[in-house]
Amino acid sequence: MQSFDIVVVGAGPAGGHCARTLAKNGYRVLLAEQHSSFEINNFSSAATPLKTLELFNLPEQTIGNVWDKLTIVSSNARKTWTSPEPLGVVFDFAKLRQFLADEVTEAGSEVWMGYRYFKHYRENGETIAEFKRKGTTEPTRVKTKVLVDATGSARAVMYPQKRNRPSFSKATGIEYLIEVEPYCYRKLEQELVFFLGSKWMPQGYSWVFPMEGNRLKIGVARYYGKHAIAPVEDRFKNRINLITKNYLNLEDNYQLIDVHGSTLCYSMGLKDVYYRDNTIAIGDSVSTFNFLGGEGIRYAMLAGEVAARYIGQYVKGEIGEFDPYRKELRNYFLRRWQISERIAKKVYFEYDDRAIDRGVSYIGSMNLKDAFDILFEYKFEKATQGILPLLKRQWIAFLQSIRERFDLNQSKI
Numbered sequence: 579m580q581s582f583d584i585v586v587v588g589a590g591p592a593g594g595h596c597a598r599t600l601a602k603n604g605y606r607v608l609l610a611e612q613h614s615s616f617e618i619n620n621f622s623s624a625a626t627p628l629k630t631l632e633l634f635n636l637p638e639q640t641i642g643n644v645w646d647k648l649t650i651v652s653s654n655a656r657k658t659w660t661s662p663e664p665l666g667v668v669f670d671f672a673k674l675r676q677f678l679a680d681e682v683t684e685a686g687s688e689v690w691m692g693y694r695y696f697k698h699y700r701e702n703g704e705t706i707a708e709f710k711r712k713g714t715t716e717p718t719r720v721k722t723k724v725l726v727d728a729t730g731s732a733r734a735v736m737y738p739q740k741r742n743r744p745s746f747s748k749a750t751g752i753e754y755l756i757e758v759e760p761y762c763y764r765k766l767e768q769e770l771v772f773f774l775g776s777k778w779m780p781q782g783y784s785w786v787f788p789m790e791g792n793r794l795k796i797g798v799a800r801y802y803g804k805h806a807i808a809p810v811e812d813r814f815k816n817r818i819n820l821i822t823k824n825y826l827n828l829e830d831n832y833q834l835i836d837v838h839g840s841t842l843c844y845s846m847g848l849k850d851v852y853y854r855d856n857t858i859a860i861g862d863s864v865s866t867f868n869f870l871g872g873e874g875i876r877y878a879m880l881a882g883e884v885a886a887r888y889i890g891q892y893v894k895g896e897i898g899e900f901d902p903y904r905k906e907l908r909n910y911f912l913r914r915w916q917i918s919e920r921i922a923k924k925v926y927f928e929y930d931d932r933a934i935d936r937g938v939s940y941i942g943s944m945n946l947k948d949a950f951d952i953l954f955e956y957k958f959e960k961a962t963q964g965i966l967p968l969l970k971r972q973w974i975a976f977l978q979s980i981r982e983r984f985d986l987n988q989s990k991i
């Protein structure tokens with residue numbers, strides 16, 4: 579039986595980055611992934627702000643495209659911001675995870691693709707993890723000092739039995755990767771477009787993101803639950819067709835390359851189990867994605883990096899438990915994520931189109947920096963800071979109009 583310092587289960591952004599960090603620090607790591615290739619579960623739309631590349635030292639080869647334009651469309655409102663500089667990238671999600679896995683191997687550790695974790699137990703004071711390889715009946719066993727749950731929403735290590743899992747808030751996202759004519763692609767080549775409101779995707783949102791080579795990602799996400807005013811349950815496919823036909827003006831002149839998607843499970847108030855003895859959970863397994871926007875790659879990697887620091891200390895015997903990890907992560911996320919939860923509940927389950935249109939118009943009245951900070955940095959205080967100047971502007975305009983009318987009347991007299 580092989581023995582490792584750390585076994586990381588799941589080679590998503592969280593697991594890949596955690597394993598890569600630990601392997602580079604000289605630990606003997608195993609990164610185990612259930613799928614045999616990253617093309618199989620290539621589910622994420624993978625848009626992220628530019629700084630993610632620098633924060634996690636990611637090379638150009640992981641990028642699908644760069645974006646410098648941002649558009650929000652609701653049922654009756656629309657706003658586009660354009661920047662002279664790139665604002666972010668859309669990762670090639672398969673290439674990103676492949677790169678992280680390659681770094682693990684290059685640092686002298688191991689990556690096992692096609693190995694599905696199914697249980698772990700203690701034997702003679704040691705932790706044994708068991709994996710099943712596709713097509714084999716005999717389990718593969720490994721020994722480890724620390725076991726990492728990086729299985730995303732599955733939380734397969736923390737909750738091996740599905741029936742024992744607590745209930746989560748969920749959203750399902752489905753995405754089509756399509757190839758379009760160059761003239762159509764050029765219009766959206768460097769633009770992220772988000773759609774809100776009942777016209778596009780009630781109880782959720784949809785998007786168009788650019789990839790390389792005339793390809794676009796068209797996605798829809800719907801939150802589980804019932805909208806207070808207008809619950810809609812038609813098929814995801816219809817909502818994607820709506821964008822291809824009504825927004826992109828495409829009929830049959832595109833090619834469907836791939837359909838993928840996944841369901842994200844989120845613990846409201848971040849009540850996940852972060853650790854148990856020498857087992858620690860990272861990334862979506864501890865709800866690091868933002869429930870309002872569904873953005874999670876950089877936060878999964880951040881959790882992987884923070885965990886790597888504590889795991890190193892644990893293996894060296896400097897700490898005896900992972901509670902400091904739990905505290906640090908909750909301290910980083912809790913406040914902003916709870917505000918996001920509250921806004922998500924309003925936007926996806928309570929607001930009608932008028933309220934959503936008003937919200938889009940309000941954010942649309944802001945400059946790019948402030949809008950970006952709210953939409954991608956979750957600095958919601960900027961939204962309230964903007965209300966007073968807006969009210970002031972509206973009030974001055976109102977007084978102005980009265981004065982003009984008064985002056986007009988005076989001159990008539």
Ligand SMILES: Cc1cc2nc3c(=O)[nH]c(=O)nc-3n(C[C@H](O)[C@H](O)[C@H](O)COP(=O)(O)OP(=O)(O)OC[C@H]3O[C@@H](n4cnc5c(N)ncnc54)[C@H](O)[C@@H]3O)c2cc1C
Nearest residue numbers: 588590591592612622623624625695730751861862874875
């Ligand atoms: C449709 C959609 C669009 C999205 N778009 C964006 C976006 O534009 N930008 C963004 O930042 N985020 C986006 N996200 C969210 C983002 O993809 C996730 O937050 C991120 O992938 C989480 O990383 P992770 O490593 O924690 O989990 P995951 O990426 O889910 O990785 C978990 C890995 O564990 C493996 N695994 C599971 N069970 C086992 C097992 N028993 N044994 C072995 N391996 C196992 C899985 O196969 C998987 O590879 C999107 C999500 C969805 C569903």
